[in-house]
Amino acid sequence: xxxxxxxxxxxxxxxxxxxxxxxxxxxxxxxxxxxxxxxxxxxxxxxxxxxxxxxxxxxxxxxxxxxxxxxxxxxxxxxxxxxxxxxxxxxxxxxxxxxxxxxxxxxxxxxxxxxxxxxxxxxxxxxxxxxxxxxxxxxxxxxxxxxxxxxxxxxxxxxxxxxxxxxxxxxxxxxxxxxxxxxxxxxxxxxxxxxxxxxxxxxxxxxxxxxxxxxxxxxxxxxxxxxxxxxxxxxxxxxxxxxxxxxxxxxxxxxxxxxxxxxxxxxxxxxxxxxxxxxxxxxxxxxxxxxxxxxxxxxxxxxxxxxxxxxxxxxxxxxxxxxxxxxxxxxxxxxxxxxxxxxxxxxxxxxxxxxxxxxxxxxxxxxxxxxxxxxxxxxxxxxxxxxxxxxxxxxxxxxxxxxxxxxxxxxxxxxxxxxxxxxxxxxxxxxxxxxxxxxxxxxxxxxxxxxxxxxxxxxxxxxxxxxxxxxxxxxxxxxxxxxxxxxxxxxxxxxxxxxxxx
Numbered sequence: 493x494x495x496x497x498x499x500x501x502x503x504x505x506x507x508x509x510x511x512x513x514x515x516x517x518x519x520x521x522x523x524x525x526x527x528x529x530x531x532x533x534x535x536x537x538x539x540x541x542x543x544x545x546x547x548x549x550x551x552x553x554x555x556x557x558x559x560x561x562x563x564x565x566x567x568x569x570x571x572x573x574x575x576x577x578x579x580x581x582x583x584x585x586x587x588x589x590x591x592x593x594x595x596x597x598x599x600x601x602x603x604x605x606x607x608x609x610x611x612x613x614x615x616x617x618x619x620x621x622x623x624x625x626x627x628x629x630x631x632x633x634x635x636x637x638x639x640x641x642x643x644x645x646x647x648x649x650x651x652x653x654x655x656x657x658x659x660x661x662x663x664x665x666x667x668x669x670x671x672x673x674x675x676x677x678x679x680x681x682x683x684x685x686x687x688x689x690x691x692x693x694x695x696x697x698x699x700x701x702x703x704x705x706x707x708x709x710x711x712x713x714x715x716x717x718x719x720x721x722x723x724x725x726x727x728x729x730x731x732x733x734x735x736x737x738x739x740x741x742x743x744x745x746x747x748x749x750x751x752x753x754x755x756x757x758x759x760x761x762x763x764x765x766x767x768x769x770x771x772x773x774x775x776x777x778x779x780x781x782x783x784x785x786x787x788x789x790x791x792x793x794x795x796x797x798x799x800x801x802x803x804x805x806x807x808x809x810x811x812x813x814x815x816x817x818x819x820x821x822x823x824x825x826x827x828x829x830x831x832x833x834x835x836x837x838x839x840x841x842x843x844x845x846x847x848x849x850x851x852x853x854x855x856x857x858x859x860x861x862x863x864x865x866x867x868x869x870x871x872x873x874x875x876x877x878x879x880x881x882x883x884x885x886x887x888x889x890x891x892x893x894x895x896x897x898x899x900x901x902x903x904x905x906x907x908x909x910x911x912x913x914x915x916x917x918x919x920x921x922x923x924x925x926x927x928x929x930x931x932x933x934x935x936x937x938x939x940x941x942x943x944x945x946x947x948x949x950x951x952x953x954x955x956x957x958x959x960x961x962x963x964x965x966x967x968x969x970x971x972x973x974x975x976x977x978x979x980x981x982x983x984x985x986x987x988x989x990x991x992x993x994x
Contacts, residue, residue, distance in 0.1 A: 515587055516706040519547045520558045530562075530583045531625050540625035541680060543581030543638030548701075555703045556600045556663050562702040566611045566640075566683040569633035570693045576639045582682045584621050585705065589676040593711040593792065597650065597668040597679075603660040604699030610655055610686050611698040615668070617648040617676035633695075640684055647680075648673050663703070669710070679707065714788035714798045715740055721802060722812035722885040723777060731804055732812055732885065734772040738786070738798075743767055745786045754781035754803055769887035777806040813842050815886035820879055820893045822865075822985070833895060834862020835879040844884040851877050871897050874945055874974065894945060894974045896985035921979060926989035931975075932962040940979035944968070944988070965990050 515537075523534035529547045531540035545564045555561045566580035589595065603611065621644070628635040643649075651668050658664060683700055717737035724730045735746075743765070752760045763782065767773045775782065785799035821836040835847050841861065849856040849863055852875055856863040861881075874894045882888040922934040937957040944953035944965075952973070957963060968990045975988040 513709040514706060515708075516704060517562075517585060518558055518704050519560045519562045519702075521547070521560075523547060528627060531623060533623075535562075535583075537586040539584055539586075539623035541582040541584050541621055541623075541682070542640055543579070543625045544627050545581040545583040545625075553602070553701060556665075557704055560703075562705075563699065564681070564683055564702075565697055565699050566685060567633070567638075567697045568685055568695065570695055577687060578640045578685050579633060579635065579638045580640050580683045581625070581638060582640065582680065584618070585679045585681075585707075586677060587679055587707050589617055589672040589679075590709075591672050591674050593709055594669065594671045594713075596708045596710045596713075597666075597670070597706070598708075599666055599705040600663045600703040601653075601658045601666050602663045602701050603655065603658050604701070611700065612655075612684050612686060613651075613653040613658060613700055614643070614680075614682040614684055615650040615653070616643060616680045616682060617650060617672065617674075618644055618678045618680050619646055619676055620644055621678055621680060640682065643682070646674075648676065650679075658700070663701075711790070712793035712796075714796060717741075717798070717800065719784065719800055719802050720885070721804075721809050723806055723809050724774070724812050728777050728806045728809070728811065730774045731777050731806065731809060732768070732772055732774055732887065733784075733802065734885070734887070735784070736771075739771070741786050743770060747785045747787075748773075748775075749783045749785065750779075751781040751783065751801070759783070769889075772887040775804055777804055777809075779804045810885070812885040813883065815883055815889075816841050818879075818881055818889075818891075819987075820877060820891055820895070822877075822895045830867050831865040831895075831897065832859075832862050833865060833877055834860070835881050835891075836861070837881075841881070842884055846882045847879065849877065849879045851875055865897060869897070893987060896945070896974060896976050921977065921982075921984065923975070923986075923988075925986075926991040927965050928991065928993050929964065929966040930962045931965050931988070934961075936961045937979055940977055943976040945974040945976065946971075966992070 517535065517538060519535065521529065521534055521536075523529040523532070525532050525534070526548070527546045528544045529535055530538055530545040533539065535547070543564070545562060547560050548563050549560050553561065562583070564581035564583065566578070569577055569579055597615070601613070624641075625637050628637045648670075650670050653666070658666070681702070683698075715738040717735050720734045720736060721731050724732055746765060748763045748765045749759045750761050750763050752758045763775075765773045766775070781801060781803050783799050783801050785797050787795055788798055789795040816837040816839050818835050818837040818841075820833065822831050822833045824831055833849070833851075835849070841847075847858065847861045849858060851863070851865075874896045876892060877895050878890060878892040880888055880890045924930075924932045936959060938959065940957045942953070942955055942957055942963065943951060946952055952968065953965075955963065970991050971989075973988045973990060975986045977984050977986075
């Protein structure tokens with residue numbers, strides 16, 4: 493408890509923010525030669541690395557701010573030319589990047605209209621680049637001044653933005669965050685092309701446009717958060733408080749302090765936090781005002797407490813939406829020829845519900861409330877699938893299940909778990925769930941292969957059931973299992989609960 497006696501006065505005195513270093517380039521300079529502005533040194537703390545990057549004012553490209561923008565081209569020359577297939581313009585911005593510091597890079601960008609090629613915008617931290625390039629009238633693909641140079645060994649890659657990241661029809665605000673792996677002094681914008689996707693004999697050109705490039709040192713910027721409150725039930729004796737943001741702050745680092753007075757400083761006590769999920773907790777309704785806070789600190793910054801105050805007066809707090817129960821379901825999708833694995837609700841999820849999933853610990857590409865199992869498998873295995881469903885005004889819920897993905901078969905038999913017309917006519921197999929001492933089926937099984945797996949994928953029971961309609965599970969511990977049955981030409985995988993009653 494001594495820790496908290498120290499923390500309380502600090503909370504009263506030390507809510508502060510720290511200045512953040514920020515440097516921007518808006519390209520509004522009045523240059524005598526705007527078509528070669530970088531190479532001629534007109535842009536402060538910037539220079540060319542190849543070709544003649546310029547600043548422009550084309551009326552068809554209305555800029556996000558001011559009247560000007562920076563421009564570079566990237567050109568593919570066919571293999572006939574001996575210099576290089578990739579020619580283009582790049583530029584460097586001079587800024588100090590300190591090892592271990594975290595930075596935010598923001599800029600507006602767009603590609604030239606009508607581009608059908610595959611330009612890539614590479615962004616790197618470097619130290620050793622010098623001003624190079626300039627005009628080479630009439631040289632075209634024979635020029636050596638706009639050959640895109642190789643990336644030096646001493647560098648750090650910040651991003652490689654493909655065409656899908658930068659649109660050709662409108663400006664887009666690009667935001668990148670990164671931590672400097674070493675000390676660097678240059679930020680290099682290096683357009684290039686993916687030669688593996690291009691015809692070696694084709695000649696074409698593409699363009700990038702930039703505006704308001706800003707670099708901020710956010711090492712001492714604490715993660716922000718907001719709070720949402722709702723009453724649990726009509727009586728509303730408890731409030732559910734949900735933290736939105738600051739996901740990287742563990743629950744053990746949060747402090748909840750009750751105020752003596754909602755309109756005056758001063759803490760009454762440090763309150764325990766009744767967590768119901770990793771980002772939500774409950775407090776009694778009409779119990780006054782609280783401050784929720786955490787301490788942000790690292791080796792480069794002064795400690796700072798980040799706080800939000802909230803009032804538990806239930807009169808102005810809405811009732812929590814009814815939380816929809818759900819389970820993990822896997823069904824064969826005939827059109828896509830694979831399994832659709834989804835979080836299936838007992839009813840429709842409310843608007844604003846967010847669903848995410850992982851398969852074997854890797855994030856899955858979502859399609860609505862589920863995802864399609866990769867067609868390249870693996871098949872014939874049990875895979876661990878986890879879903880997290882975050883419904884508005886409800887604590888996020890995570891469930892995991894081991895889904896058995898059957899082996900694909902020939903067209904005359906079961907195909908990837910899907911029955912043919914003969915087995916479709918078979919009676920539906922049902923069983924007692926949860927099971928106690930025995931697992932009972934609604935029909936006598938003839939030559940059925942039955943496997944029971946743990947939720948970790950381990951096989952705990954395998955047997956053939958012939959002429960019986962039940963099997964003993966009295967020796968299995970209480971818990972959830974995966975039941976796999978191959979019967980009458982049909983293979984099914986279902987979740988099974990075993991609960992032994994006293």
